[in-house]
Amino acid sequence: MATVASEVRAPVIRRTIPWSVRRRRLLVAIADHSILIALAIVFLAPFVFIVLTALMSNQQALTTHLWPQPFKFSNVTHVFDTAPMLRYAGNTFMYASLATLGLVVSSVPVAYALACLRWRGRNLAFICVLLAMMLPPQVTIIPVYVMFAHLHLVGTVWPLIIPNWFGDAFSIFLLRQFFMTIPNEYLDAARIDGCGELRIMFQVVARMAKPAIAAVALFSVLLCWNDFFGPLLYTLQNPAHWTLSVGLSQFRNQYSVQWNLVMAGTIVFMAPVILLFFFAQKAFVEGITLTGVKG
Amino acid sequence: MSTLPVAAAPRSMAPPPLSPSRRRAKRRAAWRRRRTVLLFMSPWIVGFSVFFAYPMLDNLYLSFTHYDLLSSPVWIGLANYRYLFGGDQQVWPAVSNTLWFLAIAVPLQVLFAFGLAMMITRAKMGVGIFRTIFYLPTLTPTVAATLGFVFLFNPATGPINSLLSKLGINGPSWFQDPHWAKPSLTLLSLWGVGNAMVIFLAAILDVPKHLYESAQIDGANALRRLYYVTLPSISPVILFSIVIAVIQGLQYFDQAYIASTSAAPGSLGNAGDNVSENLGYPQGSTLFYPLYLYQQGFGFFNMGYAAALSMLLLVVSLAVTLLILRNSKRWVHAAGGVR
Numbered sequence: 001m002a003t004v005a006s007e008v009r010a011p012v013i014r015r016t017i018p019w020s021v022r023r024r025r026l027l028v029a030i031a032d033h034s035i036l037i038a039l040a041i042v043f044l045a046p047f048v049f050i051v052l053t054a055l056m057s058n059q060q061a062l063t064t065h066l067w068p069q070p071f072k073f074s075n076v077t078h079v080f081d082t083a084p085m086l087r088y089a090g091n092t093f094m095y096a097s098l099a100t101l102g103l104v105v106s107s108v109p110v111a112y113a114l115a116c117l118r119w120r121g122r123n124l125a126f127i128c129v130l131l132a133m134m135l136p137p138q139v140t141i142i143p144v145y146v147m148f149a150h151l152h153l154v155g156t157v158w159p160l161i162i163p164n165w166f167g168d169a170f171s172i173f174l175l176r177q178f179f180m181t182i183p184n185e186y187l188d189a190a191r192i193d194g195c196g197e198l199r200i201m202f203q204v205v206a207r208m209a210k211p212a213i214a215a216v217a218l219f220s221v222l223l224c225w226n227d228f229f230g231p232l233l234y235t236l237q238n239p240a241h242w243t244l245s246v247g248l249s250q251f252r253n254q255y256s257v258q259w260n261l262v263m264a265g266t267i268v269f270m271a272p273v274i275l276l277f278f279f280a281q282k283a284f285v286e287g288i289t290l291t292g293v294k295g
Numbered sequence: 296m297s298t299l300p301v302a303a304a305p306r307s308m309a310p311p312p313l314s315p316s317r318r319r320a321k322r323r324a325a326w327r328r329r330r331t332v333l334l335f336m337s338p339w340i341v342g343f344s345v346f347f348a349y350p351m352l353d354n355l356y357l358s359f360t361h362y363d364l365l366s367s368p369v370w371i372g373l374a375n376y377r378y379l380f381g382g383d384q385q386v387w388p389a390v391s392n393t394l395w396f397l398a399i400a401v402p403l404q405v406l407f408a409f410g411l412a413m414m415i416t417r418a419k420m421g422v423g424i425f426r427t428i429f430y431l432p433t434l435t436p437t438v439a440a441t442l443g444f445v446f447l448f449n450p451a452t453g454p455i456n457s458l459l460s461k462l463g464i465n466g467p468s469w470f471q472d473p474h475w476a477k478p479s480l481t482l483l484s485l486w487g488v489g490n491a492m493v494i495f496l497a498a499i500l501d502v503p504k505h506l507y508e509s510a511q512i513d514g515a516n517a518l519r520r521l522y523y524v525t526l527p528s529i530s531p532v533i534l535f536s537i538v539i540a541v542i543q544g545l546q547y548f549d550q551a552y553i554a555s556t557s558a559a560p561g562s563l564g565n566a567g568d569n570v571s572e573n574l575g576y577p578q579g580s581t582l583f584y585p586l587y588l589y590q591q592g593f594g595f596f597n598m599g600y601a602a603a604l605s606m607l608l609l610v611v612s613l614a615v616t617l618l619i620l621r622n623s624k625r626w627v628h629a630a631g632g633v634r
Contacts, residue, residue: 139354
């Protein structure tokens, strides 16, 4: 049943393949592709239903009909009138951009120190990074919340942004793993030429690690855009600072059960991420692979 | 710079007692190096102490207090822990919900991601398309995906049950039914296994082809090749996926929060009013441990008790992670060179 995978990769040797074998291979290939296509349909179905529902009238969304009749494309603009979506989007954008900027600016030097400089205590520091990465955020969430409450920052997005300016464990880990793969000869050559460490970081390491830095930034933008727990914790009290995720999660509470609008809002929320993915697909896949294979 | 007697040091000289000026220069160089490290590390030093180390200690302290954020903490000794392990009727359902998730959803996620990756490697056409399709749900914001699923699985009018009834199946109440709420969330989590799938895919494609060839020459059939070649070669990645899935399972919050608050019929109050009473709908079946912690800490402002709950979470997370890592030495194939 499962002979195809490896035989495809076998070196091509000219020989006549018996008809029965060829037929079996063909059948297996058809079976494989049918399963894949079926799975793909299952994976895409929720998107299709979400889009279809977003284009229904409110009455129709509450029936068992699956196809919109008539198509109400106005729903997508109607969402913007019903809820302050633009403000939510603005808040989300501010959170994602400022947090990502800070995360890159602060994590690159730390990763550089952990990967390219030799000093006593380096392993210990790295273990601390791993620890901070592995432990659930709920472990520190209460004191951090109390801290921001004392600073009167609860109710804004600043508690979400500020910690990112002081290094993010996961990004540091990822960048460090990548920096380790840069041959020391490059760094030593630069040092012999009298280049300072800061300049080596900018002009040698950062340039060679562009894909990794891009991946880290991309992940950060995505995480912030999708983040729910943080904005829920810090902005729920103050609707003016809601991000899209919090705004959408409160949609049902505020506007009763208008499923068509909820789904339209969902689409508005998803669209930028999916567009971003199609533009930066390569960086994505490389980044994910980086986390797994080097982990 | 000019103080360094650079020219005075011939190459072949054996290490002589250093002159005072050289010693000073050396010390200065060492100090400069240390300063560089300090400069580079400074964001993390501040971040680690302010947002990790100090909160951990503070959390430990708060767990011994009664604290409602308004008045200052009052030391009550072990009372929180005694309540946690003795009197609290709600914590054990929350623990068992999380354990259910770790025991059922997490293994399913890893298996499903591996299965998808295996299927994709077998495809001859459209590898990129399938990979993209299977990855798309992962990109979908959690809130959007969960709201979508709650609607899709809406018992009376949702598309899933409509389709099922066309097939003559009377669909369950999914997110509204205490027995089906967790399986529904599991389905949602299976929809979003894209990250693990991409990692598996990369690992499977990295397995040296000659291993398959020699196994085939030795007469190994497909199943044996899977068992003796593929699995050992990618075992570090399997370990990585399991650890990540378990860590995320212990933190499982967003989906359960949104599903329970938006599936509950009575959730028509004002914005952010008191959603925390709908947490765990239906009948506490989706009240996972982190949700319970959130409810105690930020719904009822029992900060001290929530701190005690998070201490338990910390201990369990550490124990589970260490357990997996320690056991892994037995089955993870280190020769793959993945470090």
